Amino acid sequence: MSARTGVKSFWSARGAGSSTAYRLATLAPVLVLVAIFTLFPFVYSAVTSTHQVLLTLPDQTPFIGLQNYLDVLRDSSTQNAIKNTLVFTLLTVPCVTVLGLAVALLLNQQIRGFGILRALVLLPWAIPLVSAGIIWRLLLHGDFGALNGLLLQLGVVHDYMSWLSSPNLAMYAVALAHIWREFPLPAILFLAGLQLIPGDIVDASRVDGAGLWARFRNITLPYLRAPLLIVLVYETMISVSVFDLVYVLTGGGPGSSTTLFSWYAYATTFTFLNPGQGAALSFIMAAFLLALIIMFLRIVRVDEGEA
Amino acid sequence: MKRSRLATAALIACGVLLALVILLPFLWALSASLQTELALFRRPPDWTPNPPSLENYLYVFTGQVPNAYNVRGLLRSPITQEARVLPIGLMNSLEVALSVVTVNLVLGTLASYTFARERFRGRETAYLFILGSRLLPAMAVAIPIFLIIKALDLLDTKIGLVLIYSAFTLPFTIWVLTLYFRSLPKDIEEAAMVDGCNRFDALRHVVLPLAAPGLAAIGAFSFLFSYDEFVFALFTTSSTSSKTVPVMIAAISVNPDASYTLIAVGIVLSVLAPIALALVFRRFITSGLVASMGRS
Numbered sequence: 001m002s003a004r005t006g007v008k009s010f011w012s013a014r015g016a017g018s019s020t021a022y023r024l025a026t027l028a029p030v031l032v033l034v035a036i037f038t039l040f041p042f043v044y045s046a047v048t049s050t051h052q053v054l055l056t057l058p059d060q061t062p063f064i065g066l067q068n069y070l071d072v073l074r075d076s077s078t079q080n081a082i083k084n085t086l087v088f089t090l091l092t093v094p095c096v097t098v099l100g101l102a103v104a105l106l107l108n109q110q111i112r113g114f115g116i117l118r119a120l121v122l123l124p125w126a127i128p129l130v131s132a133g134i135i136w137r138l139l140l141h142g143d144f145g146a147l148n149g150l151l152l153q154l155g156v157v158h159d160y161m162s163w164l165s166s167p168n169l170a171m172y173a174v175a176l177a178h179i180w181r182e183f184p185l186p187a188i189l190f191l192a193g194l195q196l197i198p199g200d201i202v203d204a205s206r207v208d209g210a211g212l213w214a215r216f217r218n219i220t221l222p223y224l225r226a227p228l229l230i231v232l233v234y235e236t237m238i239s240v241s242v243f244d245l246v247y248v249l250t251g252g253g254p255g256s257s258t259t260l261f262s263w264y265a266y267a268t269t270f271t272f273l274n275p276g277q278g279a280a281l282s283f284i285m286a287a288f289l290l291a292l293i294i295m296f297l298r299i300v301r302v303d304e305g306e307a
Numbered sequence: 308m309k310r311s312r313l314a315t316a317a318l319i320a321c322g323v324l325l326a327l328v329i330l331l332p333f334l335w336a337l338s339a340s341l342q343t344e345l346a347l348f349r350r351p352p353d354w355t356p357n358p359p360s361l362e363n364y365l366y367v368f369t370g371q372v373p374n375a376y377n378v379r380g381l382l383r384s385p386i387t388q389e390a391r392v393l394p395i396g397l398m399n400s401l402e403v404a405l406s407v408v409t410v411n412l413v414l415g416t417l418a419s420y421t422f423a424r425e426r427f428r429g430r431e432t433a434y435l436f437i438l439g440s441r442l443l444p445a446m447a448v449a450i451p452i453f454l455i456i457k458a459l460d461l462l463d464t465k466i467g468l469v470l471i472y473s474a475f476t477l478p479f480t481i482w483v484l485t486l487y488f489r490s491l492p493k494d495i496e497e498a499a500m501v502d503g504c505n506r507f508d509a510l511r512h513v514v515l516p517l518a519a520p521g522l523a524a525i526g527a528f529s530f531l532f533s534y535d536e537f538v539f540a541l542f543t544t545s546s547t548s549s550k551t552v553p554v555m556i557a558a559i560s561v562n563p564d565a566s567y568t569l570i571a572v573g574i575v576l577s578v579l580a581p582i583a584l585a586l587v588f589r590r591f592i593t594s595g596l597v598a599s600m601g602r603s
Contacts, residue, residue, distance in 0.1 A: 030477050040455060041447070041455075111315065122592060126581040127582065128534065128535035128536075128577055129537060131553070131574050131577045135332045138571060149352045152351050189597060192597040251561065265446055265447075
């Protein structure tokens with residue numbers, strides 16, 4: 001497989017070796033630090049999730065096998081959180097991907113002044129997620145809020161809408177904030193992909209009379225296959241684990257309408273004081289994401305080999 | 308190939324729309340931070356502050372209560388002491404973020420260079436482990452990490468945060484830098500090593516000057532990650548002396564007694580550093596992101 005040989009030649013590409021001590025000295029600090037903060041949490045979650053741990057009964061933590069997993073999976077609140085997370089992911093990932101692609105196609109045009117746009121596009125992605133969330137809280141607030149003011153002025157609504165405290169709208173509000181925050185990354189990755197398309201292919205196809213759509217389908221999309229896969233997997237991971245936005249925008253509410261999985265795991269531990277089940281939930285999420293991570297690494301590394 | 312006038316105009320219109328979508332939310336926060344609470348609640352609100360007032364900022368930095376709060380136009384005159392600690396939070400955030408950048412530049416560079424150029428048993432396993440661990444979601448590991456920090460007696464300290472953030476940024480750094488080092492020509496290093504340089508000398512004198520753009524990129528990434536991070540800071544810090552900006556503004560924003568104009572001040576203050584960094588380091592960030600996600 002070409003991917004394998006690519007990786008192999010990468011590792012054999014080297015100069016004269018140096019001492020084991022040097023290798024150890026340069027790698028050990030990083031490996032130890034990363035191991036402590038990734039392996040221990042994994043083991044800890046695994047162990048805790050197989051015990052009954054209730055903060056209300058701190059001295060009794062019997063081993064109960066997979067009972068926590070069975071309990072949480074049977075619980076309708078968990079099913080609700082999974083359903084919400086699924087809805088959120090299905091709302092955001094396609095939007096972020098399509099919007100990112102559209103923005104990349106736009107930024108790829110040689111037009112004076114678009115250099116500034118290419119710089120601006122990083123901004124929503126660079127700021128703290130919490131800040132992005134609070135910005136949207138100010139925009140969507142039910143008692144004032146810029147969106148309400150704007151819609152009132154345009155005559156679209158007659159009274160202020162409570163976007164964040166309406167069970168039907170809150171999910172869309174969180175998704176909207178998430179999309180605004182997340183589209184820059186796909187846009188940048190797609191833009192980089194677009195810039196690799198040789199100009200003469202495009203020109204030749206134009207001479208041959210290929211229309212806009214035909215060029216997009218037959219030239220642009222094939223070139224964007226790898227970034228597209230990466231964006232889809234990566235953005236799914238981001239959407240599935242979103243937490244900060246829920247914290248500042250809705251607190252999981254109203255009711256449990258925006259209780260996404262991360263928030264639910266957090267609430268299970270800290271509001272319902274059940275770390276055993278909280279750990280089981282974390283472990284389920286971590287396992288799911290690990291599968292996505294492995295997929296992600298495969299895509300990226302295959303790509304590396306071909307490069 | 309020339310585009311038609313009409314097509315160019317349409318593209319420019321799309322560009323303007325994109326700029327508005329990106330900037331208007333920021334500008335609204337800025338506008339709100341310069342208004343009084345009363346003006347903010349007008350329907351529809353004043354889009355630009357009328358007149359703009361720095362009183363909200365003055366309150367955060369000096370404690371002087373804005374005049375507007377003496378007018379009891381709303382049922383309550385909400386103002387919160389919590390907003391006054393924001394300047395300390397900004398300093399905490401910068402301190403933590405710059406420390407993490409330093410750790411990444413030193414440890415990350417050393418390890419990446421070894422990964423890129425040395426050959427030894429287990430290196431591929433180690434490299435894969437490092438890569439795979441970079442994407443674990445905060446919530447899945449937050450509680451055990453809280454316990455680690457507690458066991459190290461580093462709860463509510465900036466050092467604790469620096470450790471956590473280093474562990475979560477180093478994988479990414481190593482990924483980007485290993486690819487970067489690999490892309491540099493080996494000949495000069497090899498010549499230097501034939502002339503008696505050891506691996507470390509080669510790194511210091513030959514590779515580092517060439518790797519400056521890669522270092523700038525990973526510096527920017529580690530800064531942004533540490534400055535923006537919320538979950539771990541929420542779990543492990545509790546006092547003003549170590550809370551970072553995201554934790555502080557999140558607390559203010561979910562406090563029902565907080566003034567919305569002060570919340571807006573918090574937003575503006577919290578986004579200044581990352582915006583400046585993103586604009587200055589734009590090229591490095593972009594190329595680093597593209598490199599890390601595969602040069603597709």
